[in-house]
Amino acid sequence: MADRSARSSANRSRQLLVFLWLLAIALMAALVPVYAWAMPALLGMIIICFAYLRDQILGQSAAEEVCDFYAKVHQLENIQILQSDRPYSRILKTVLELGQFDWAVMFLMDFDKDSFVAVEAAGIELSRFAAVNFDEIATEPNLDDVTLAFKLLEHAFKKHEFRGALAGTTLVCSHTFYGCMMVGRDDPDCDLSEDDNFRLEILSDQISICLHNYRLHKELALRAEDLFERQSQIQRELEMSRIVQEGVMQRETPILPGLDVATYSRPARFIGGDFARYVEDPGVNRMGILIGDVSGKGIPAAMVMAVVVCLFNEKISFATPPQKLLTDINIALKQFLGARSRFNSSAIWGIFDLDSMNFRYASAGHDFPLHLNFRTSELTELASTGTLLGLFNESEYQGNEIAIDQGDKIIFYSDGLIDFFEYNLGHKDGFVWLKEFFLERRTKTSQEIVNEITAMVENSTEPTKDDITVAVFSIANTT
Known part of the structure; x- marks a missing residue:
């Protein structure tokens, strides 16, 4: 041409x-x-x-x-050709049609057996071409792919008697050698012209691209299959972790006459590091609450959370002052995590005493709960000093006590709720907005307040940045 x-x-x-x-x-x-x-x-x-x-x-x-x-x-670039029945037959038929050759045969590398294999022939019997080992043609060491291919063609020419015109070409793409192809005409008086060689060169380039793309497609398919298997394994492990976490966490909120409690918790990922635990004191009008937030997210945070809750379950005692309980948990957690661990956890432990009408608590770096006085509509931050659990063995915690009255409410929350108000709802200061939100709902029940927060989180179109936990306690108004 x-x-x-x-x-x-x-x-x-x-x-x-x-x-x-x-x-x-x-x-x-x-x-x-x-x-x-x-x-x-x-x-x-x-x-x-x-x-x-x-x-x-x-x-x-x-x-x-x-x-x-x-x-x-x-x-010929379409890799779907190689996904059909007898793909190389279709390729060689196209070569005969476009190149106007009488016959063609394709050799591909078989690296597992160190040989060239004639995978398909058109216009000539494939049985005439047996597999050729490298040792038969690689008489010199360190031969490059092109030289090796031409030695293969030379070997085939000598081994079989061809009377017509012959030509051969390599199948190489992106510095990857795939094999070679032989073509010819049966007429002994017909030579291959420059046009014929030009056609053969173009055809071999396109076939090489097809082989290369197909190899990449298979590699990507294998990688995708491997990634899918890994993803499935991770999903199974996450499911097991979630089951373990649910076993550690409390499934139901205890009921104490005179105390209305509602809770909502949602992890940012499949499992999270927030926790909330309620403890009854049998025979006494008291209930304790432990709420906290482990640093980080996902499985590592969930594992540390499980450790904190288990340590708490081991050391819980209503007779122990809240600040002393946090001190004991901090020492045990630090010993468990070791000196090199970077994990830590915030926590607040408080006890509602409806006989004495007070609330005693201590905090380990957790967000301050908000106390809403029903009679005065005054909103107070329940501040308390103390470092995060798991940081220092010598950490000290401050205990506090406030009076509570009928109709009062206290809201506990993790910092994920503040982040949600700021990043998802667009409020400039999430803590200020939470105080306004809580104050405006002084007459609502704990469940009604939690339901509103739940609806905001669940209806948000943007994913949450952190685990969210909220618990609202209301002192029943009997008057």
Whole structure:
């Protein structure tokens, strides 16, 4: 095809020169009225015009042929060919059609067996080409892929008697050697032209691209399968972790007459590090609450959370002052985590005493609860000093006590709720907005307040940045 285009261009150039020469003769004949000069010149011009028109028609036909050739060649890039039945047969049939060869055979590398394998043949029996070991052709050490391929073709030429024209080409893409391909014609008097070699080169390039893309496709499919299996394994482990966490956490909130309690908790991921624990004191109108937030998210935070809750369950005692209980848990947690651990946890432990109408508490770096006085509508932050659990063995915690009255409310929460108000709802200061929200609902029940917060979180279109936990306690108003 390249030769034909070049020859056509050269012919048109020569015709143009002859046409200009004859035009000059015709002009001279017009100036010098010599009939013998004018007629041959005009006749030559007519012949040149017809020849030019013929070349234009042939050139257009050749261009259409080239476009059709490239359109069919590009179809070889489609990896779906290699996903069909006998894919190499379809490729070689296309090679015979577009290259106008009589037969073709494809050899591919088999690295597991160190051999070339004739995977498919068209127009010739495949059985004529047995697998060729590297040792048979690699007589020299460290041969590059191209040299190795041509030695294979040379070996095949010698091993089999071919009477017609032969040609071979390598199948290489992105510096990866895939094999080689042999083509030929049966007519012993027919040689392969430059056009034939040009077609073969283009076909081999497209086949190489197809083989390369198919290999990449298979590698990606295997990686995707591996990632899916890993994801499934992680999902199973997360499910087991969630079951363990649910076993550690309290499933139901205890009921204490005179105390209305409602809770909501949602992890930012499948499992989280927030925790809330309620403890009854049998026979006494007292209830304790432990609420906290482990640093981090996901499985590591959930594991530390489980440790904190288990340590709390081991050391819980209503007779122990809240600050002393946090001190004991802090020492035990620090010993468990070790000196190198970067995990820590905030926590607040408080005891509602409805006989004495007071609330005693101590905090380990947790967000301050809010106490809403029903009679005065005064909102107070229950501040308390103390470092996070698990940081220092020598940490000390401050105990506090406040009076509570009928209708009063106390809201406990983790910092994830404040983050939600700021990042998801767009409030400038989430803590200020929480105080306004809580104050405006002084007459509502604990469950009604928690239901409103739950609806805001669950209806948000944006994912939460941190685990969210909220608990509201209301002292029953009997008057």
